[in-house]
Amino acid sequence: MYRSEKALCGLVGRTYRRRQTAPFAREHSAGNNASGVPVMRHIPHWINGKAIAPGDHTIEVRDPATDTCVARVGIADSATVQQAVTAARNAASAWADLTLSKRAQVLFRFRDLLLASREELATLITQEHGKTIDDAAGEVLRAVDSVELATGGPALARGGTSLGTGPGIDTKSVMHPLGVCVGVTPFNFPVMMGLMMLSVSLAAGNTFIWKPSEQAPGAAIKIAELFAEAGLPDGVLNVVHGQQEAVNELIDHPATQAISFVGSSAVAQAIYARAAAAGKRVQAFGGAKNHLVVMPDADLDLVADHLAAAAFGAAGQRCMAISVAVVVGSDQEPLLEKIGKRARETNLNAGTVPGADLGPVVSRAAQARIRGIVAAAIDDGARAVVDRSHEKVDGAENGYFVGPTVLADVPVASAAYREEIFGPVLTVLRVDTLDDALELIREHPYGNGASIFTQNGAAANKFEREASAGMVGVNVAIPVPVAAYAVQGWKSSAFGDTGLNNASWSFYTRPKYVTSRWDAPAGSDFGFRPN
DSSP, X not given: OOHHHHHHHTOTTOOOOOOOOOHHHHHHSSOBOXXXXXXXXXXXXXXXXXXXXXXXXXXXXXXXXXXXXXXXXXXXXXXXXXXHHHHHHHHHHHHHHSOHHHHHHHHHHHHHHHHHTHHHHHHHHHHHHOOOHHHHHHHHHHHHHHHHHXXXXXHXXXXXXXXXXXXXXXXXXXXXXXXXXXXXXXXXXXXXXXXXXXXXXHHTTXXXXXXXXXXXXXXXXXXXXXXXXXXXXXXXXXXXXXXXXXXXXXXXXXXEEEEEEESOHHHHHHHHHHHHHTTOEEEEEOOOOEEEEEOTTSOHHHHXXXXXXXXXXXXXXXXXXXXXEEEESSOOHHHHHHHHXXXXXXXXXXXXXXXXXXXXXXXXXXXXXHHHHHHHHHHTTOEEEEEOTTOOOTTOTTSOOOOOEEEESOOTTSHHHHSOOOSSEEEEXXXXXXXXXXXXXXXXXXXXXXXXXXXXXXXXXXXXXXXXXXXXXXXXXXXXXXXXXXXXXXXXXXXXXXXXXXXXXXXXXXXXXXXXXXXXXXSOOXXXXXX
């Protein structure tokens, strides 16, 4: 594992204890029986403070490293969705009426439980998603950052007051919760994305219905259990598993007020259109094609280390993964040599194997799609600097593995450049100037993130100002800011209102403006007069 990947995960030299889980948690968590055979888990819904049996309609959850079924998850029917909405609606008034500090106390207790359960959650994530245990544990830490932001609700969820806005008149703003909110989260961050949404939503006084990805659903139920243990009242957080039909019903239900979504751009745009047409507040985050610009003065060893981690970590299944490196100058070969070496040395293996740098992709369909895009790019004239896309892993031959792949001379009209591959595939382009690199970023339909590596302050400043992306890095490959700032894309990477984390305070509340006067003189004044 390269040094930048270690820094990203924040795992070096740290150990964590496993907390004792409740009987229900043990029953529905990953594990083996006395004979060492994996236990089949049945993942329930979570409604009104308790687990609800999944019912007759279930689908498989498969371990991407072995292609074995490790769980079955229920698919909610209309009655189950209605039950979750009713529970959230019935709990809304009492939760909103609690003081900000009492809501924050629940979040403080949950934060401690989340940290204590980090190892168990990481195991669940790895079994269902495939990412390495270290990477999964790092995801939980980033989720803790969002929870800690939400504990600041008493200081952050506040309006303001202006005295003397008119003769004897004062004006103030106050923030009200929306009511029942919905979050639809992707498979690639089954803990972090959900907690980016629901932490601030709960702190602001809303109730929440979480629809996690059916490909990695187990962690959401564990999160719900921890919130119950932390003292969250029944009905404030509900988890419903399902597919498109469940999402549409949640959007269309008259009791739901806001929809948050993270996934592909096509689905994000569809959800945005449907929710907006229903009069809902909506934020829908889609795909990405993040560029990293390498200036001639950059330290190429440093760049290659960070680029390897950013392009290949989590098998490239991050919305902020670097998938395009843009070399500014006359010669891209020195960087290709260095990144090629790292791509060959990167350890591809099951996420549970010590020393693995990346695990499999999430599904057989994803594996086939990635391989197809790589093959098509090579057929169109791209040069395969490293092609490990068909590599198999000893002892896990049935797994959905795609090894690190580096392509050069990729046509900008090809799918390998235009589309989000969502796999460990890096395309490398060369341009003459920084302006040319900025134009590449500007004309690409996605605008999630962009980074530059340079020792030149003027070049960095120009890039900061002109890069067409919502999150920009300078000598940082994955520029996702801490929770005190927002996660926000541009262009086809985001549809609707505001960003996640700190920007969520405005999304999950509605302002009210109060103008008051207590010394008004008697008599009527029919004129509309300035203050």
